[in-house]
Each structure stands twice: as structure tokens, then as C-alpha cells.
Amino acid sequence: MTAAPQTRRSSRRSRRRDRPSPNTVMSPEGVPLTLRVAGIGVRLSAQVIDVAITMTAVICIVILLGLLNLTTPQTLYAIGAMAFFLIRIPYYIATELVWNGQTLGKRLLKIKVIGHDGRSLTTHAVVLRNLMKEAEVFLPGTLLFTLDATTPLLSLLSFGWIVMAFLIPLLNPHRQRLGDLLAGTHVIHLPVPVLLRDLVRETPTRGVAGKFVFLAHQLDHYGAFELQTLEGLLRVDDRRMAPAAYGHHRKTLGEIIERIRRKIGYADPVPPADHPAFLQAFYAAQRAHLEQRQLFGDRRADKHHAVPGRK
Amino acid sequence: MAQTARTMTPGSTASASTGLLRSARFRAEREADWQALEKLVAKAEQKGLHRMEFAAARDLAAGYRRATTSLAIAREISLDRALLEYLEALTARAYLCVYAPQERLGGLVQRFFTTSAPQAMRRSALFIAIGYLCMGLGALTGYLLYFENEAWYFVFMPAELAGGRTPEATTGFLRSVIYDTNPDQTGLGAFATFLFSNNTRIAIFVFGLGVFLCAPAIILTFYNGLSLGAIMALHVDRGLGWDMGGWLSVHGVTELSAICIACGGGVKLGAAILFPGALSRRAALQRAGRDAVKLALVAAVMLLVAALLEGFLRQMVQDMTMRYAIGWGVGALWLAWVLLAGRGRA
Structure with a gap:
């Protein structure tokens, strides 16, 4: 509870804030958009799905060739490898071009390739990043099977290449692999737009409209973070809760209201029946107040906004 | 700021809470x-x-x-x-x-072959020349070293690649490899085996490793040249030089060119890292990548053609002159494509 660790933490936080977030992309219109960078795990899963799809096609082709007697068992492996190679390269390039940066695996997992600079994906970028995939993903993948103690130098080289291919995405904030770096792309999660109801416009519970009035100085304590936390709490649907959970929820509401009352100096006690209405009213008043302050250029990120020396 | 907030009238917040925010x-x-x-x-x-x-x-x-x-x-x-x-x-x-790419796939392929690829090849002529130079010097070194001491052959030529064609082999055996009338593989099988043979892997490595300051690309191409020179020297030694040349020409002209072109692409990438000029290294790499990728694609297409030639044509044509004619004829076609296609258009 000493001040020292707190200041250290805050300075680290401010440094992190100074760096531009990897999750924003500047659109050509000049409005920064939030597009969350996709992690290694989800991208690897998409890759596995794509490999499974192309592999299935290859197996079908090899079986067909076998039925037509066009191949002998000795060359079966080589023909399979060739078919895999000849199918997967056009597959990745064509799907990413046709579906705007999504292969089938990426479509299933709702991730997408976008241009790093915010402009649209170019053909060159798609071709380049998928060709580099050969050297970065498939080559290490096959090299992994050829690691062999009898040729230490070659094995060491292959191992170094595999490690590097995996480390590059881990070491940069956009999780770009080498092909992404060269092509100027990165992979993002597709955002899902869901419009929830506006809590302020809701019809207040009957009989309590205008019942709770907050004064301006009472609304000076909290910032946007607390407001939006309260918003999250108010959006919890308590009508479909199990009885035990519902009781717990109501108890939490009561405790929160007690803390708010103590903090803002709200004298009148709130009867348990009015708890949701009180919070609703407090949310509306607090939001109105903070939005008004924001219009005047006084952005309040959280409850520490009034402490001097912290922003 | 906090001061002004406190002077606000309570009425303004009260009216806002009625839904007129x-x-x-x-x-x-x-x-x-x-x-x-x-x-x-x-x-x-x-x-x-x-x-x-x-x-x-x-x-x-x-x-x-x-x-x-x-x-x-x-x-x-x-x-x-x-x-x-x-x-x-x-x-x-x-x-x-x-902001989605608005490109048709068909037009894309056509544009690549008619304009953008030959133009990229011409722009990168210097780097491709470096690729040929590495290969040529390697071949010359291998050739001369073989005549100095036959033991060098085993240094340059991996055993599995030589397929019994060593200095110990009889001249008759060497001839039988060159003029093999009943191969043990079907055309398709030979095609596939070829494609995944040593040279394709070398082409991929040569291109991809060029990023590391050119050196791996140059060394690998040189090494490939060494084994080429050694095997040529072996056959010249036995008086089979022209026959071996014909055997190699059918696919080799296309295939070895593909390796040289891949090397050119790799060297171009490495050069962008070594000499970025006024750009940042990453920007230089991205700029060089535009042409280097086209070189890699051309090399890939050439390797496919070489595999077709090797898989189907080499065993069908047993005449030495015909082999030379096919090999170098295809080579001339490639050269004509690179020099003539895509001129006069932006």
C-alpha cells in the first residue's frame, strides 16, 4: 500500500499508452479503426483447417490416379507431394483474392488478412505472403521430419530456420510472420457489430422518474471507466437468472449502492426495491455529466482524474 | 476544470437524465x-x-x-x-x-505472363546475371578440380544424387544411363520425382535464404555449379562429353536457368538489406520484393516445364542432336519471352 509501486506501475502504463496500439488501423478517411490483431493460436488453427482441406483434395486425386492405373506404388509418395504442392499454392492465393483476405479456414475462424497501412489488400501482397508461406510454414514443417543426428550441420541449420519462423511473429506486436512483413499485411479478428439498447433512453421503472436527483458535485467523483463498468452491470439480464444467482446479484447491487452513496455523499437511504432504479438514474445522470464535461474538453478517464500530476 | 464543474447548476443534470442526452x-x-x-x-x-x-x-x-x-x-x-x-x-x-481487392483471377494470370513478369526479369537483369555467374564459376571450378584430383568428385556430388555415376563406374554404365531405353518409371512418376528432387529444393532455398545478406544464395548456387562441373568432367574424361551435354540439355537448360533466376531473386532481396539507400531496410526489402516475387514465380514455372521435359521427353528422344535441339530451343523460347514480351506497354 506504499506509493512507490503505484507510481512505477503508472509510469509503465503511461509508456504503454504512448505507443500506438497494434489494434488500430488508420483508414484512408483518417478515422482510426479498431481491428483486433489475431493471435498465433487462431492463425495456426486456420492453417490446420486449410491443410486438412487441401490434403483431402490431394488424397482424392491420388486415389483417382491409382484407380486409373496412372501411377505405380513406388512413385505414389512423390505424386502425392507434387499434387499437394500444386494444389495448395493456387488455393491460398485464389481464396484470399476472391474472399478478400480469407481462406476457408480463416472464414471459419472469422479472421482476415488486411493491409498494414490501412489501404486495400493488393494482389502483390496476397501472392507474396502466400509464397513466403512455403518457405516459412511448409518448409519448416517438412524439415522437422528430416532432422537427423547424422548430419549435424544441416539439422542445426534447419532447426535454426524453424525456430526463427516461429519467433518472428511472437516478437512483433502485430504478430506478422516474415511473409506479412514483406507484403505489408497482418491478420485481424473480424469484429461483430451488435447494437445493444441505449440504457438512457429506456423507460424508467414506474413511479421513480425524477425520484433520484444528483447534484453536480456528487457527479464529480467518477470517470468514464467507472461509468462503463456500471453500464456493464446494468446490462446483465437478471430475469433469466437462477434464484441463487439472482440473490447474489441483488446483494452485489446493494453493496455497490452503499459504496456509491458513501463516495458521493448521498444522504437518503435507498430501499432494496428501488436498487435497480437508483443505479439506472445514477448512470443517466453520471453519463450526462461526464459527456458534458467531455464537450468542454475535460475528459475524465477514471476516478483518479482529479489527482494532480496524473492524467 | 474541476472548479467550473462545481459551479454548474444542478438543474442542467436533472433535465439531461430524462432521456434528452x-x-x-x-x-x-x-x-x-x-x-x-x-x-x-x-x-x-x-x-x-x-x-x-x-x-x-x-x-x-x-x-x-x-x-x-x-x-x-x-x-x-x-x-x-x-x-x-x-x-x-x-x-x-x-x-x-x-477497401477490398477488385481483381479478376483470369486477368491476373494473363497480365503476369504478358507484361509484369518479363518486365521484372528485364529490370533485374543484373541480379540474374550474378546468378548465372555464380553457377558458371562453380561449374568451371568443379570441372578443373576434377581433373586435378578425381577424389574431389565425392566432395561435390552427394552419393544419392550421383546414382552410381562415380569415377569407379565403367564407361558402359555411364552410357547406359544417358541412353536408357526402358526406364523403370512412368512419365508421371518421373515428373513428380524430378520436381521434388534436389534442384527444386535448392531453388527454394536459394531464393528464400537470399534475405540473409545474399551469402547463402550465392554459396548454394556456386555449390550447385560445382557438382554440375564435376559430373561434366567425369563424362568428358570418358569421352562422353557431348552425349552428356545432350542428356543434360533437354531439361538442364531450363532447370539450371530457373536456379540462376531464383538466385537472382534471392540476391536482389539480400542486396536490398545490404544497400537500402535512402529507404529504411524494411521499405527497401518490400520494394525489392515486388520484383523478386515475380522472379521466384518465373523460376517455379520454369521448374515445372523442366520437370515435364525430364519426365516425358528425355526418355522418348534418344538422339543426341535432337536432345540438343529441344533443350536449347526451349531455352531460346524463354529468352525470346523475356526479351520481347511486355514491351511498349506500361
Whole structure:
């Protein structure tokens, strides 16, 4: 509870804030958009799905060739490898071009390739990043099977290449692999737009409209973070809760209201029946107040906004 | 600032809580527009922008631009997290629809072969020449070293690649490899085996490793030249030089050129890292990548053609002169394509 660790933490936080977030992309219109960078795990899963799809096609082709007697068992492996190679390269390039940066695996997992600079994906970028995939993903993948103690130098080289291919995405904030770096792309999660109801416009519970009035100085304590936390709490649907959970929820509401009352100096006690209405009213008043302050250029990120020396 | 806040009248906050909030009004006025955009975005994602009617596409673009404005305003005036998150997601989805690559696959392939690839090859002539130089010097060194001491052959030539063609082999055996009338593989099998043989792997490595300051690309190409020179020297030693030349020409002209071109691409990437000029290294690499990728694609196509020649033509044509004619004829076609195609167009 000493001040020292707190200041250290805050300075680290401010440094992190100074760096531009990897999750924003500047659109050509000049409005920064939030597009969350996709992690290694989800991208690897998409890759596995794509490999499974192309592999299935290859197996079908090899079986067909076998039925037509066009191949002998000795060359079966080589023909399979060739078919895999000849199918997967056009597959990745064509799907990413046709579906705007999504292969089938990426479509299933709702991730997408976008241009790093915010402009649209170019053909060159798609071709380049998928060709580099050969050297970065498939080559290490096959090299992994050829690691062999009898040729230490070659094995060491292959191992170094595999490690590097995996480390590059881990070491940069956009999780770009080498092909992404060269092509100027990165992979993002597709955002899902869901419009929830506006809590302020809701019809207040009957009989309590205008019942709770907050004064301006009472609304000076909290910032946007607390407001939006309260918003999250108010959006919890308590009508479909199990009885035990519902009781717990109501108890939490009561405790929160007690803390708010103590903090803002709200004298009148709130009867348990009015708890949701009180919070609703407090949310509306607090939001109105903070939005008004924001219009005047006084952005309040959280409850520490009034402490001097912290922003 | 806190001072001014306290002087505010309590009445102003009380009236705001009745639902006349500026941000709530802002949302109510535009909600229908956003939902219309959401439908258009869903349609564009499902059908593709180029298959939408003109009016819908126009509405999508206009709706997207209005949504970006809404988002910028909402970030300033609203603290409603639901609204902000919705607008962020909607604008991002619309953005991804509006700024999508608008290219047809067919036109792409045609453009690559008729203009962009030959132009990239001509622009990178110096680097490709470096590739040929590495290979040529390697071959010369291997050739001369073999005549100095036959033991060098085993240094340059991996045993599995030589396939019994060593200095110990009889001249008769060497001849039988060159003029093999009943191969043990089908054409398709030979084609596939070839494609995944040593040289394709070398081509991939030569290109990909060029990024590391050129050295691996140059060394690998030189090494490939060494084994070429050694095997030539072995056959010249036995008086089979011309026959071996014919055997190699059928596919070798195309295949070895592909390796040299891949080496040129790799060296180009490495050179961008070594000598970025006024650009940052990453920018230089991205710029060099534009041509280097085309070189790699050309090398890949050439390797495919070489595999076809090796798999089907080499065993069918047993005449030495015919072999020379086919090999170098195909080589001349490649040269003509590189020198002549894509001229006079931007």
C-alpha cells in the first residue's frame, strides 16, 4: 500500500499508452479503426483447417490416379507431394483474392488478412505472403521430419530456420510472420457489430422518474471507466437468472449502492426495491455529466482524474 | 476544470437524465442508417462487391463514409460503451468491404505472363546475371578440380544424387544411363520425382535464404555449379562429353536457368538489406520484393516445364542432336519471352 509501486506501475502504463496500439488501423478517411490483431493460436488453427482441406483434395486425386492405373506404388509418395504442392499454392492465393483476405479456414475462424497501412489488400501482397508461406510454414514443417543426428550441420541449420519462423511473429506486436512483413499485411479478428439498447433512453421503472436527483458535485467523483463498468452491470439480464444467482446479484447491487452513496455523499437511504432504479438514474445522470464535461474538453478517464500530476 | 464543474447548476443534470442526452439523440437520429449499412455489409460479404447492384454498392460506400463520421463524433461526445463498440465494429466491417481487392483471377494470370513478369526479369537483369555467374564459376571450378584430383568428385556430388555415376563406374554404365531405353518409371512418376528432387529444393532455398545478406544464395548456387562441373568432367574424361551435354540439355537448360533466376531473386532481396539507400531496410526489402516475387514465380514455372521435359521427353528422344535441339530451343523460347514480351506497354 506504499506509493512507490503505484507510481512505477503508472509510469509503465503511461509508456504503454504512448505507443500506438497494434489494434488500430488508420483508414484512408483518417478515422482510426479498431481491428483486433489475431493471435498465433487462431492463425495456426486456420492453417490446420486449410491443410486438412487441401490434403483431402490431394488424397482424392491420388486415389483417382491409382484407380486409373496412372501411377505405380513406388512413385505414389512423390505424386502425392507434387499434387499437394500444386494444389495448395493456387488455393491460398485464389481464396484470399476472391474472399478478400480469407481462406476457408480463416472464414471459419472469422479472421482476415488486411493491409498494414490501412489501404486495400493488393494482389502483390496476397501472392507474396502466400509464397513466403512455403518457405516459412511448409518448409519448416517438412524439415522437422528430416532432422537427423547424422548430419549435424544441416539439422542445426534447419532447426535454426524453424525456430526463427516461429519467433518472428511472437516478437512483433502485430504478430506478422516474415511473409506479412514483406507484403505489408497482418491478420485481424473480424469484429461483430451488435447494437445493444441505449440504457438512457429506456423507460424508467414506474413511479421513480425524477425520484433520484444528483447534484453536480456528487457527479464529480467518477470517470468514464467507472461509468462503463456500471453500464456493464446494468446490462446483465437478471430475469433469466437462477434464484441463487439472482440473490447474489441483488446483494452485489446493494453493496455497490452503499459504496456509491458513501463516495458521493448521498444522504437518503435507498430501499432494496428501488436498487435497480437508483443505479439506472445514477448512470443517466453520471453519463450526462461526464459527456458534458467531455464537450468542454475535460475528459475524465477514471476516478483518479482529479489527482494532480496524473492524467 | 474541476472548479467550473462545481459551479454548474444542478438543474442542467436533472433535465439531461430524462432521456434528452445529446449522445442519446445522436444515436436515435442515425440508428436506422447504421442498420441499413449493416444489411448492405452482410450482403456484400456474402455475394462480393462486384456482384451487387449499382445502387447497393453506391449506398454501401456512402453509408461507410457516414459511419466513419459518426464514429469520429461518437468518440468525442458519447460515453455509451455499447454504442461505441457497435460503431467501431460496424465501421471496421464496412471498411473491409469497401477497401477490398477488385481483381479478376483470369486477368491476373494473363497480365503476369504478358507484361509484369518479363518486365521484372528485364529490370533485374543484373541480379540474374550474378546468378548465372555464380553457377558458371562453380561449374568451371568443379570441372578443373576434377581433373586435378578425381577424389574431389565425392566432395561435390552427394552419393544419392550421383546414382552410381562415380569415377569407379565403367564407361558402359555411364552410357547406359544417358541412353536408357526402358526406364523403370512412368512419365508421371518421373515428373513428380524430378520436381521434388534436389534442384527444386535448392531453388527454394536459394531464393528464400537470399534475405540473409545474399551469402547463402550465392554459396548454394556456386555449390550447385560445382557438382554440375564435376559430373561434366567425369563424362568428358570418358569421352562422353557431348552425349552428356545432350542428356543434360533437354531439361538442364531450363532447370539450371530457373536456379540462376531464383538466385537472382534471392540476391536482389539480400542486396536490398545490404544497400537500402535512402529507404529504411524494411521499405527497401518490400520494394525489392515486388520484383523478386515475380522472379521466384518465373523460376517455379520454369521448374515445372523442366520437370515435364525430364519426365516425358528425355526418355522418348534418344538422339543426341535432337536432345540438343529441344533443350536449347526451349531455352531460346524463354529468352525470346523475356526479351520481347511486355514491351511498349506500361
